[in-house]
Amino acid sequence: xxxxxxxxxxxxxxxxxxxxxxERWEKLAAKxxxxxxxxxxxxxxxxxxxKEELAPRHVRDLDGLKNEIKSxxxxxxxxxxxxxxxxxxLKNYRATPWLETNFAGYRRLSExxxxxxxxxxxxxxxxxxxxxxxxxxETDLIKAIGGxxxxxxxxxxxxxxxxxxxxxx
Numbered sequence: 001x002x003x004x005x006x007x008x009x010x011x012x013x014x015x016x017x018x019x020x021x022x023e024r025w026e027k028l029a030a031k032x033x034x035x036x037x038x039x040x041x042x043x044x045x046x047x048x049x050x051k052e053e054l055a056p057r058h059v060r061d062l063d064g065l066k067n068e069i070k071s072x073x074x075x076x077x078x079x080x081x082x083x084x085x086x087x088x089x090l091k092n093y094r095a096t097p098w099l100e101t102n103f104a105g106y107r108r109l110s111e112x113x114x115x116x117x118x119x120x121x122x123x124x125x126x127x128x129x130x131x132x133x134x135x136x137x138e139t140d141l142i143k144a145i146g147g148x149x150x151x152x153x154x155x156x157x158x159x160x161x162x163x164x165x166x167x168x169x
Contacts, residue, residue: 095144109148117167124163
């Protein structure tokens with residue numbers, strides 16, 4: 001088999017600033033297990049693809065997906081903040097009747113409160129407040145929980161000894 005004659009119209013000559021510069025490139029090409037010519041072509045093509053709109057489609061797609069993920073994360077974070085505010089407002093709204101001292105009429109018990117007491121069976125007030133996801137700085141909510149616990153005690157559904165609560169019903 002004979003070697004084909006190289007096409008001289010495909011040659012490009014590079015004049016390095018020094019022999020050391022050329023030797024550095026040759027070492028890098030050897031480290032990449034390729035010829036100096038192929039190494040230079042790959043590096044230059046990568047830079048051109050990166051700088052122009054000629055980037056490979058998968059690279060453009062990946063960049064588009066990264067931007068979409070970033071946008072979706074920001075949107076999700078905004079929605080989570082709004083949801084937390086609404087949940088906090090709802091807790092406060094539901095707690096309001098339990099804060100009134102001279103309330104006459106029907107007051108709804110917190111379903112979460114009853115569910116946690118039923119499931120756990122026995123716990124102290126601190127554990128209950130933590131299980132309900134109430135911040136200890138939300139004193140009005142804690143007072144409302146206390147009012148509901150007093151009502152549950154009056155109806156014989158909860159027994160309280162010291163700081164320990166026990167679901168009886």
